[in-house]
Amino acid sequence: MTNTADGQTMIPDEEKRLERQLCFAVYSAAHAFNRAYKPILDRVGLTYPQYLVMLVLWEKGCLSVKTIGEKLDLDSGTLSPLLKRLEQAGLISRARDPKDERQVIISLTENGTGMKCQVSAIMDAIGQATGCDTTEMANLRDRLQQLKVNLTTV
Amino acid sequence: MTNTADGQTMIPDEEKRLERQLCFAVYSAAHAFNRAYKPILDRVGLTYPQYLVMLVLWEKGCLSVKTIGEKLDLDSGTLSPLLKRLEQAGLISRARDPKDERQVIISLTENGTGMKCQVSAIMDAIGQATGCDTTEMANLRDRLQQLKVNLTTV
DNA sequence: CACGATTTAATCGTGCACAATATGTATTTT
């Protein structure tokens, strides 16, 4: 690190460039994942964010909109219409929690539950496509999670 | 790896879960980057994808829409309206190439060029926020780039 | 109990991302 005349810390151009590259690498890898998943998810009529919602539901059975949002880091402006589409597709149902009428409980329908194995089977290909072994995947995942934590606690 | 009765290779649930986590980690880190950049980019009235376009223009001065698309891995359906907004903001200009009227050449206006230092200055903060040193950043970037290559050459 | 503060979803507006399609231009074939 060098210093400017006024004593401010200055980041060299090369590092700024690198930081941008890292940022773009993440952005770009996310698109690549999306494209890899798309043809597979198309077969069952799901988008990738819809698939994420189904994943958390397959694990827990039923959840409030808020909880889904916390798990996926998405707000109601994104989830409300998405969940409406999943409902229309007959995969989930929505109902106000009688204990607390503010909350909407999302639960899997029979079709939604049944889709789990179907998707699980065709998803196997993607894991292979990453070209990573288990250790590599875990390592990369952990670093990205740490990166996210760093970025959100600015 | 275990085998099913019919001799098919089967991926254990745990690894499938991990692969999904990696995929989600990438998706989620991309959102985190976006959110970290947003308040800074808001000050100059740019979105993150618009910033990416400006980055490649700051490096080259002027480029065709197609070239920008190749560099950022975006198609005309995304770029056309985005570039129109940048034009409206007075940062770029669009003109058909007289040599080949199919191409539209995007070039920086004076304002667009001038924004470079302005943005560069306020961007420094993000690099810090990643909490990565130079080596870590480079390593992470390289792995993500490889991951992308693997995913796109399925 | 009452009333203001908080919580939870939904809605609206803007902008990205991408598939499919259209349109005009350039190149190649015949």
Place this chain on the structure above:
DNA sequence: AAAATACATATTGTGCACGATTAAATCGTG
């Protein structure tokens, strides 16, 4: 040169993503 083909960009439609706003339900405290 005319027709066929390929190419570069624009347009349209669908679905995220998110900020801001709204509306209803609940909670906390006097």
